[in-house]
Amino acid sequence: MAWLEFYGGLAALLLAAAWAVRMLNWALWQPRRLERILRSQGLKGSTYRPIRGDVKDIVRLNEEAWSKPMPSFSHAILPRAANFLSRDVQTYGKENKVTFHWMGPLPRVLIADPDQTREILANKTGEIGKGYVNYMIRYFLRGVVQHDGEKWAKHRKILNPAFHIEKLKRMLPAFSSCCDELVDRWEMMAARGKEVDVWVDLQSFTGDVISRTAFGSNFEEGRKIFQLHDEQALIVAGALSKSHIPGYKYLPTRTNTRVETIDKEVRDILLSIIRKREESMKSGNAKNDDILGLLLESNLQHRREHGNAGLTTDEMVEECKLFYFAGQETTSLLLTWTMVVLSMHQEWQERARQEVLQTFGKEKPTFDGLSHLKTLTMILYEVLRLYPPALGIPRQVLKSVKIGNVVYPPGVLLFLSVIRMHHDPDYWGQDVEEFKPDRFAEGVYKASEKKAFFPFSGGHRVCIGQNFALLEAKLALCLILQRFSFDLSPAYIHAPHTVLTLKPQHGAPIRLRRL
Structure with missing residues (x-):
């Protein structure tokens, strides 16, 4: 028996040694090797600090920046919205378009060169992919945006028909109905002299649009999902500084337990919606004129053509989660910042209003008319x-x-720094921080040096919902401009900050006046 104890102890010792070597490689040897490779090719960046890297500094610098507001009419938001990225410019010089820092034990290369950005986005040969994503971020970015290779191609092929421009035309009445409810509510508030936090109301509006156009339901059915997403976003933002620690995601912390609970609740709601729709399709009672119906129809067609190689129910749920997050969040932010900026620049607000009135008068906007609003x-x-x-x-x-x-x-890791490219005077001129829509008078491709404009990503993975978002935003702004003039409330604090996306930290209170 003694020999069994000896060999058992030896095996345990070897396992412990193997684990220790693996951890040393993960935490020290591999990062040091990668750092040498990057520096040997002329890249500048921070020195690696074991395990944590620069995460603590990123959190600290961002919190310091977010503790102070910006000048009310300034658009130079980089130092506040992404202080750590701004510090890279200050440390290594604006001429260095490629630098690196550390996300835990992984080097993250910041790329602010449009040509290199396009090269990366165009990669189809497998050297570059979505790769590692912090487990906390995965609660939001799932579905097609997280897939690579053949799996991505299959998901994109099945999703594409639901976002075809001809399908979007049929959704315009649903967009319009949601817009009418929004401006009717604002008219009552304006009549009583009340200010409106447009950030709050526009989140509800875009949530309503997604619920109706994606799932054929009203906003009340989707409200719970949006509330859960908002809570989850705040939890995730607060936990990012710890989430890179090995094994942290397996600990039964309050944070991990709550984000898992939220994820399950959202999944259950969406699963119920999908199953109801599938039953309706089987009975022949379903209307396939919303995104979910079009997606289920496309998936069924794909299975007919490729056997059972369509999306599973779980994959459908993940795509629906992405609809809710991306469709509601990004469009509401675009509308919010547009109203804030037009409140700052009254001359452009009036120019936009005159264009809308000349095109539609006081009538409902049409699809063709919206496409001609230069x-x-x-x-x-x-x-x-x-x-x-x-x-x-x-x-x-x-x-x-x-x-x-x-x-x-x-x-x-690679991070294609959209915000830095969008605010770089080398690409946009010395007036880069000024609001000058005329830059785009000749279209997107002639607006800047090196075509440095990436709001919807680019390449073959360009955002599938960009036409949906722009159509929704144009329609909403048309109805708002037809019925109101608006300016910033004295209570407005200009404070762009980042919690997954670029939000107004203290809301966006605006004064509306009926026309």
């Missing part, structure tokens, strides 16, 4: 440039790849 389109693009909903686009190197003059080894 001034309003320029305004939306300029707002997306100054206040992009997502600060950047994450990727990871899966196989060694050369980008620009640098060969990146597997494991390196």
Whole structure:
């Protein structure tokens, strides 16, 4: 028996040694090797600190920036919205478009060069992918945005028909109905002299639009999902500084327990909606004129053509979660920042109103008319440039790849810094921080040097919902401009900050006046 105890102890010792070597490689040797490779090719960045990297500094610097408001009419938001990214510019110089810092033991390369950004977004050969995503972020970004290769291609092919421009035309009445409810409510508040926090109301509005156009339900059925998403976003933002710690996601902390509970609640609600719709389709009572119906129809067609290779019910749920988060969050932010900016720049508000009145008068906007609103389109693009909903686009190197003059080894994180490119005077001129929609008078591609405009990502993975978002935003703004003039409340505090997306930290109180 003694020999059994000896060999048992030896096996345990070898296992412990193997585990220790693996941890040392993860926490020390591998990061040091990657750092040497990056520095040897001329890249500048912070020095690696074991395990935590720069996460603590990122959190601290952002919190310091968020503790103070900005000047009321300034659009130079980078130091406040992403203080750590701004510090990189100050530390390494604005001429360095590629730098790196540390997200735990992984180097994250910040790329603010449009040509390299396009090269990365166009990659189809497998060297670059979505790669590692913090487990907390995965609660929000699932579905097609997180897939690579053949799986991504299948999901995108099944999703595409639901976002075809001809399908969007049929959703215009639902958009219009939601808009009518919004402006009717605002008219009553304006008549009583009440200010409106448009950020709050526009979240409800875009939630209503998603509920009706995606699921054929009213906002009340989707309200619980939005409340849960808002709570989850705050929890995730507060936990990011700890979530990179090995094994942290397996601990039964209050944070982990709550985000799991929220995730399950949202899944159960969406699963119920999907199953009801599937039953209706089987009985022949379903109307396939919303996104869910079109998605189920496309999925069924895909299965007929490829056997049972369509999306599973769980995959459908993940895509629906993405509809709710991306469709509601990004469009409400675009509308909110547009109203804030037009409140600051009354001359552009009036120009947009005159264009709307000349095109539609006081009548309901039409699909064809919306597509010809040049001034309003320029305004939306300029707002997306100054206040992009997502600060950047994450990727990871899966196989060694050369980008620009640098060969990146597997494991390196890439962050395509949209907000820095959108605020870089090298691409937009010395008036980069001014609100000048005329930049886009000749279209997106002639607006800047190197075509440095990436509000909807780019390449073959360009945002599938961009036409949906722009159509919704144009219609809402038309109805608002037809019925109101507006300016900032004295209580407004200009404080863009980032909690997954770029939000107004203290809301967006605005004074509305009926026309």
